[in-house]
Amino acid sequence: MDMKIIKSEKRLCTCCMEEHEVKTVLVNDQAAFKNVKVDYDAFYLYCDAAGELYMDEQQIQENDVRLKDAYRRAEGFLTSAEISGIRTKYGISQSDLCILLGWGGKTITRYESHQVQDKAHDTILKKIDLDPEWFLSLLHDAKDNLPAESYQRYLDTATALYEKDWDSYLRKAIEANYAKYQGNQLLHGNTGLSLDKAVDVIRYFAASVKVTSLYKVKLMKLMWYADALSYKNRGFAITGLIYQALPMGAVPVGHNSIIDLKDVPCEEIDMGETNAYHFSLKNTSEFPALSDADKSILDIVIDKLGKMTKSEIITFMHKELAYTETAPRDAISFKYVEKSLQI
Template sequence: MDMKIIKKEKRLCTCCMEEHEVKTVLVKDRATFKNLKVDYDASYLYCDAADELYMDGQQMQENDMRLKDAYRRAEGLLTSAEISGIRAKYGISQSDFCTLLGWGGKTITRYESHQVQDKAHDTILKKIDQDPEWFLSLLNNAKSNLSAESYQKYFDTATALYEKAQDSYMRKAIEAIYAGFQGNQIFHGNTELSLDKVVDVIRYFAASAQITDLYKVKLMKLMWYADALSYKNRGFAITGLIYQALPMGAVPVGHNSIIDLKDVPCEEVDMGETNAYHFSLKGAVAFPSLSDADKNILDAVICKLGKMTKKEIISFMHREKAYIETAPRDVIPFKYADTLQI
């Protein structure tokens, strides 16, 4: 029998009723739960004298949970530990969590101990785990049913989680805008949107000593040239961004949200009557999402356009066939990349 010994101790063996070294072992078991056969690691006590496996009361409970968690994993449901982990994340008690969700008072206790949740409840728990903003909304609705101290504690924890998750919300919002364009490869340059690459491209430009006065208008043009040059040379863009023809040249769809993404080194500068957005990155930095070939494209763009002023790069962009042939505010197709001036 294939078993893994995890503990040995001298004790009364309730199998043979003699005192000797008893092993605690893990054994691969298979059982059927809700008409599904699942494999799981079961814990047993092993008696060498009788060459038999047996369980105590605690092991019976643990093995029941191991079986049910194996079933949960097979069905794509949260395990008991993952459910308790969600509670721990928000620092909320089992009973208050039920109050928040409008469930029976012992529902979470059962899910964390012996009962497998249905898919509807599982979906709700997963959303709570991923969406602290929704937790805050539910918390507000349940405020009258919670103590003031508990409410404030949960509110503070969820607010901190929400603030940390803002980049995730921002990314989802940008991805939602781009979802409608996915069927048109000529708009996104044969590349699915990668916000990791978008951020790294901005950081790469911001870190370059060869680029002067990198403000938002200039950055947007550099990004378009990088994607267009990549498409011209390799048949696909770097970032998957979609660009519109605005009065000062190419600008990515969702540009205002893009510059607010986490790790984008953007500083808002007071220019008197208006504010400007400056991009700068100092020190040793890494760009994990960019390949060497991507960096070669960016370096070519920097070499050609890095020293241009805002006025010069706008004028240069306005001479591109891609800009001339695209109606104002329309999406600029990548089919014009072959006529690129760089």
């Protein structure tokens, strides 16, 4: 039998009832659980005098968990550690998670120790792990059964996880919109899509005191000019965004989702019959996705266009060759920038 010695210490050997060096060893074991044969690593004590393996009480408990975790992996179930990890993710206690799920108060404790969950409970645990929105729904329903302090702590943690997942979903949705343009470098501006750069470009414009009344329409034009100027001066755009020729000028594909991305400083303002989107950022100088060369391009755009009103920048954009030569709603090719750009 192959054994890996983990440690050796002098102690009373309960196998031979003599005091001597007793080894703790790791052994690859095989056993059947619920008629499924599994291999798993087990810890034993080894008595040299008797040449036998034996277990103390703690090892019996730990090896039992290892056996059952091996079974869980074989059946595609969550392991005890993975169940514990779900609780850690949300910062919730064993008993409070049972309250959320409507299970007996010791159910999670048993699943994290000696009992294997059934398929139905495993499916529920996997869903709650992957879906913070569902956790928030369960938490709302269980609010009256939880201490106020615990409820608020779980709410804050799950909300943060949900917001993080929402940003990930938005990014994937935007990237999916761009898939059909893959390979057309004249539309991308010879650079791959970088939503991190797009977010920081918006933040950079929003933070500048030289940019006045930065609302959505004006922002979209500033972004196009930043990418266009970068393409003209360096041969590649900053963000990799693709712009369409809409009635009020160039607008990035997926613009409504882009302004909803995490860290975009967008405030929705009720204007009566419609809503306006205002962008403003104070007390920051950190734009990690942007290089100094990127910022230099943005500074030129700010100096040239930052004080323009919405109407002025629309009129200015409408005179661009890139706009006049592009059919309405078509994607704008950066090839026109090589011939003419007003800034």
